[in-house]
Amino acid sequence: MTVTSxxxxxxxRPHENVLRLRGVSKRFGAVQALKxxxxxxxxxxxxxxxxxxxxxxxxxxxxxxxxxxPDSGEIEFEGRTVSxxxxxxxxxxxxATVYQDLALCDNLDVVSNLWLGQELTRGGTxxxxxxxxxxxxxxxxxxxxxxxxxxxxxxxxxxxRQTVAIARSLIGEPSIVILDEPTAALGVAQTAEVLNLVERxxxxxxxxxxxxxxxxxxxxxxxxxxxxxxxxxNGTFRVSDVTSETIISAITGATDNAVTRRAAAKTAATxxxxxxxxxxxxx
Amino acid sequence: MSTTDRSGTDAPTNEPxxxxxxxxxxxxxxxxxxxDERLIQHKGVGGAIREFGNRVRGGDLGSLPVVIGLIIIWGxxxxxxxxxxSPTNLVNLTLQMAATGTLALGVVLVLLLGEIDLSIxxxxxxxxxxxxxTFVQLDWPLVVSILASIIAGxxxxxxxxxxxxxxxxxxxxxxxxxxxxxxxxxxxxxxxxGSINIPFDSWIVQFAQQMFLPEWLAYTLVVLTAAAxxxxxxxxxxxxxxxxxxxxxxxxxxLRAGAILVLLGIAVWYLNTxxxxxVMFVFFLALVVIMNFFLTxxxxxxxxxxxxGNVEAARRAGIRVKRIYLSVFxxxxxxxxxxxxxxxxxxxxxxxxxxxxxxxxxxxxxxVIGGTSLFGGRGSAFSALxxxxxxxxxxxxxxxxxLDSSVRFMVTGAVLLLAVIVDALSRRSRTAxxxx
Ligand SMILES: Nc1ncnc2c1ncn2[C@@H]1O[C@H](COP(=O)(O)OP(=O)(O)O)[C@@H](O)[C@H]1O
Ligand SMILES: [Mg+2]
Numbered sequence: 001m002t003v004t005s006x007x008x009x010x011x012x013r014p015h016e017n018v019l020r021l022r023g024v025s026k027r028f029g030a031v032q033a034l035k036x037x038x039x040x041x042x043x044x045x046x047x048x049x050x051x052x053x054x055x056x057x058x059x060x061x062x063x064x065x066x067x068x069x070p071d072s073g074e075i076e077f078e079g080r081t082v083s084x085x086x087x088x089x090x091x092x093x094x095x096a097t098v099y100q101d102l103a104l105c106d107n108l109d110v111v112s113n114l115w116l117g118q119e120l121t122r123g124g125t126x127x128x129x130x131x132x133x134x135x136x137x138x139x140x141x142x143x144x145x146x147x148x149x150x151x152x153x154x155x156x157x158x159x160x161r162q163t164v165a166i167a168r169s170l171i172g173e174p175s176i177v178i179l180d181e182p183t184a185a186l187g188v189a190q191t192a193e194v195l196n197l198v199e200r201x202x203x204x205x206x207x208x209x210x211x212x213x214x215x216x217x218x219x220x221x222x223x224x225x226x227x228x229x230x231x232x233x234n235g236t237f238r239v240s241d242v243t244s245e246t247i248i249s250a251i252t253g254a255t256d257n258a259v260t261r262r263a264a265a266k267t268a269a270t271x272x273x274x275x276x277x278x279x280x281x282x283x
Numbered sequence: 284m285s286t287t288d289r290s291g292t293d294a295p296t297n298e299p300x301x302x303x304x305x306x307x308x309x310x311x312x313x314x315x316x317x318x319d320e321r322l323i324q325h326k327g328v329g330g331a332i333r334e335f336g337n338r339v340r341g342g343d344l345g346s347l348p349v350v351i352g353l354i355i356i357w358g359x360x361x362x363x364x365x366x367x368x369s370p371t372n373l374v375n376l377t378l379q380m381a382a383t384g385t386l387a388l389g390v391v392l393v394l395l396l397g398e399i400d401l402s403i404x405x406x407x408x409x410x411x412x413x414x415x416x417t418f419v420q421l422d423w424p425l426v427v428s429i430l431a432s433i434i435a436g437x438x439x440x441x442x443x444x445x446x447x448x449x450x451x452x453x454x455x456x457x458x459x460x461x462x463x464x465x466x467x468x469x470x471x472x473x474x475x476x477g478s479i480n481i482p483f484d485s486w487i488v489q490f491a492q493q494m495f496l497p498e499w500l501a502y503t504l505v506v507l508t509a510a511a512x513x514x515x516x517x518x519x520x521x522x523x524x525x526x527x528x529x530x531x532x533x534x535x536x537x538l539r540a541g542a543i544l545v546l547l548g549i550a551v552w553y554l555n556t557x558x559x560x561x562v563m564f565v566f567f568l569a570l571v572v573i574m575n576f577f578l579t580x581x582x583x584x585x586x587x588x589x590x591x592g593n594v595e596a597a598r599r600a601g602i603r604v605k606r607i608y609l610s611v612f613x614x615x616x617x618x619x620x621x622x623x624x625x626x627x628x629x630x631x632x633x634x635x636x637x638x639x640x641x642x643x644x645x646x647x648x649x650x651v652i653g654g655t656s657l658f659g660g661r662g663s664a665f666s667a668l669x670x671x672x673x674x675x676x677x678x679x680x681x682x683x684x685x686l687d688s689s690v691r692f693m694v695t696g697a698v699l700l701l702a703v704i705v706d707a708l709s710r711r712s713r714t715a716x717x718x719x
Pocket of ligand 1: 028031032033051052053054055056057058059060
């Protein structure tokens with residue numbers, strides 16, 4: 001299915017920088033969970049956020065989602081410096097977060113879940129017809145395989161539930177969609193379904209931050225990979241330029257700064273359009 | 284919101300880029316909601332029955348168990364004593380149900396959130412006491428007394444809601460404390476007298492004991508109800524068709540509205556062969572229908588179900604969860620106060636045992652027997668009506684058989700147990716068939 005978005009066409013103003021983080025830090029008591037984090041996300045770009053357990057990925061997501069406001073650092077959204085103090089701030093900016101546990105209401109049907117908290121009304125009552133029609137449009141546009149939007153989400157498969165959760169995040173037309181481990185609990189076919197969905201998000205012009213442990217998934221859909229290690233940036237790679245071994249060594253720190261330096265040299269040779277700062281090696 | 288801008292449905296001129304695009308375009312000729320070939324569709328009346336069968340097997344029982352139970356109960360009592368289904372007895376039944384049914388309606392709401400209110404009996408008793416003392420002893424205008432009682436109920440619910448939201452104490456404990464505390468307050472308000480009679484000629488007692496709908500009005504209401512139902516189905520159907528979604532056929536709309544017309548018509552005719560349709564009962568029915576409307580047609584109702592299903596999901600979806608709890612606790616206590624007024628009016632008195640005895644537990648049992656799940660997120664306003672119908676039928680039937688309350692308590696207990704088991708079993712089969 002073709003993308004017909006008038007506003008989010010990736011052909012319009014390609015690769016405009018939507019989200020830009022500089023020097024973002026967050027500590028929990030004695031734990032410095034994030035230190036001087038830099039991150040850029042462009043329109044229609046899939047950025048994979050990878051790192052070992054405890055590297056700070058979830059914390060970074062929560063900073064962006066407004067769950068944990070950062071201690072210091074600057075967040076620029078669509079060119080403006082913003083402060084994200086609450087989940088509402090985050091959502092109002094246009095950042096949608098799909099948490100790992102999805103948080104769907106099993107007792108409600110697909111339409112109700114998609115529009116939960118932002119129901120369309122008509123004369124004060126729920127506009128079920130409009131919501132159902134738009135649900136179908138959205139799901140079809142995502143090439144989602146959902147048999148019916150009027151069945152309880154509990155009866156859907158894992159991949160279908162993930163689809164509903166992702167589709168729901170798109171209702172408010174966010175510029176950035178954050179997916180926390182969307183394929184962690186899924187089988188092969190369902191993983192493919194979700195990765196397809198990530199492609200659709202890119203086509204629709206959303207900036208996507210994808211957290212994943214699975215190198216195959218990352219290499220399959222991401223444009224860039226941002227590695228976190230012990231709460232710091234440990235390299236940014238263009239997927240077309242690296243092997244998963246290089247990324248893995250940046251994650252584990254096996255070859256430490258040599259890897260990042262080499263990677264930085266490579267990416268400097270073929271700069272990501274509109275991207276200038278985040279390829280620099282760690283000091 | 285610009286989701287429709289990109290809608291695939293109303294933009295068939297898009298160049299299909301792939302074979303699947305072409306296929307999708309062909310499918311767009313059909314209804315947008317019936318595309319998926321994996322969707323098992325049932326067409327026509329037979330199909331509707333088969334789909335209903337599937338739903339039941341999947342554990343989505345709805346009102347089915349209680350309707351079956353009611354038919355059995357009525358059959359048994361009618362066989363044991365033919366007076367049971369006489370118009371006189373059924374009219375009495377409607378009069379007996381209304382007050383406790385109103386309490387049960389509030390319980391349905393808190394159960395939908397997965398919470399409980401054990402204090403509804405005490406609150407209804409307090410409300411009755413306030414009415415009697417202010418109206419009879421202090422000579423307040425009746426309307427002011429009624430308002431005072433209702434406001435007391437609202438205040439109690441507000442208090443519960445604030446406690447719940449502030450301290451996260453389980454509603455079980457808060458309302459258990461309320462059960463004791465407000466019983467004490469009721470006794471204190473009544474003072475030494477202990478029992479106060481409400482004058483027979485006051486309109487509230489008339490309303491509860493003597494007022495019946497004129498025949499023409501009762502039938503008019505039946506016709507209007509069926510017509511409103513049909514109109515609503517028809518308008519929804521037209522909008523759905525315009526939106527390229529499948530819609531109910533005119534025949535099925537006529538059948539459904541016709542069924543309502545006939546059922547209600549027969550009920551009214553039968554009650555009219557006795558004293559008639561009680562105004563207080565109609566008031567209770569109206570409360571149920573209004574509550575059903577708010578639960579199923581408004582964002583507030585959707586939020587109630589969402590909070591009952593998954594609080595965390597509701598919170599993350601931006602629902603103001605605390606407001607939902609607050610509103611539901613307030614509505615429950617307010618309905619308890621209203622039910623207390625109805626009970627006092629029917630008795631034409633308020634005394635120390637107003638709202639006491641088995642009223643509390645009957646109201647809670649009615650909500651559960653009617654099919655509202657104890658686990659939250661599932662149920663309907665109509666379960667208050669169906670549940671109280673079962674309980675009142677058992678009470679009435681056993682009284683007709685000259686059995687005393689010992690048997691009544693045991694039978695009602697057994698039915699409640701049965702209802703809870705059905706709830707638990709259907710929950711299990713929902714899990715098995717993936718509808719958890
Ligand atoms: N709410 C919190 N309170 C205290 N420490 C936390 C909190 N959240 C995360 N941390 C700590 O921050 C570090 C990064 O955690 P996290 O962001 O969850 O890592 P990841 O998601 O990459 O596995 C860990 O050491 C973790 O213990
Ligand atoms: Mg994590």
